[in-house]
Amino acid sequence: MEFETLEEWAQRHGRNLKAVRALAARPDFPAPKRPRPRSGSGTPWQEYDSAELDDWLDRWDAARRPEEVTVPDGTDLDEYRALGAIADLIGRARKTVSQYREHFDAHASYEDRGKRRFYRTGDIIDLLNARLGYGRALDPERDRRRHATSED
Template identity: 50%
Template sequence: MAQLVTLAEWAQRHGLTLTTVRTQWAYLEGFPPPVCHRDRPAGTGSGGRSREYDLPQLDDWLAHWQAEGRPNRHVMPENPEEYRTLGAIARLVGVNGKTVTQYRDLIDQRADYEDRGARRHYRTRDVVDFLNQRPGHGRASDPASDGRRGTTL
């Protein structure tokens, strides 16, 4: 027998808000359709019945969506222990400089660096490792500061 959940129950299981699920995901092609409706408890008044979804189908869809949204992994360049600017590291791995510099505050917390006059130089290995660990589309690097989620994962 299939395990059935409402979208609200499923969102809560994954630390998402129901609004995110309804407005951003439920309309996407391939999102599982409801399989039945849950009857309202007796004496609860009027209103629509809750749609129920197959839990494994929803979880499979989410895993696939997250995998598709993951950023590309970057190959470690030569001399990964060398200290370089973020712009130089971006060029080495073949991405726009903003792809790297948008994470400057997080990189500062996680990477070794040296201040060399007006420029900060980072150990290349630390920055590339950080880029490869980014969670991907729809996921904040710092879940505690992500206002899109009802709870943290």
């Protein structure tokens, strides 16, 4: 059995420490297993069972994953469409799709046709289905939300 503090666990999973501390207040969050003494004075850090935390996180993430995007049968996934047309095709609000435009530009095949950009439908569907879910940034380095540091 391996043990780690919440800070170590948050760092290992690329999570914000303040968000992890908020999750730890939930009644279903695993309880600490033992204290880790500090050098000098101060309250000892609490250590948690790493496997128990990982199992809890898997269940938490699974419950918050975005709904899988599907297309109607017979849809040509190789066809190039504007993002609005793809949103209409999958029955979602256009902003739900267009908010990821920068990510799509970096990871999907597209063609510029005058002032409009058309994306390969299958690429957009795959990228939408690869979203991480509630509270997870596609690129944590560019996440606009406040970042916690170890001093928080």
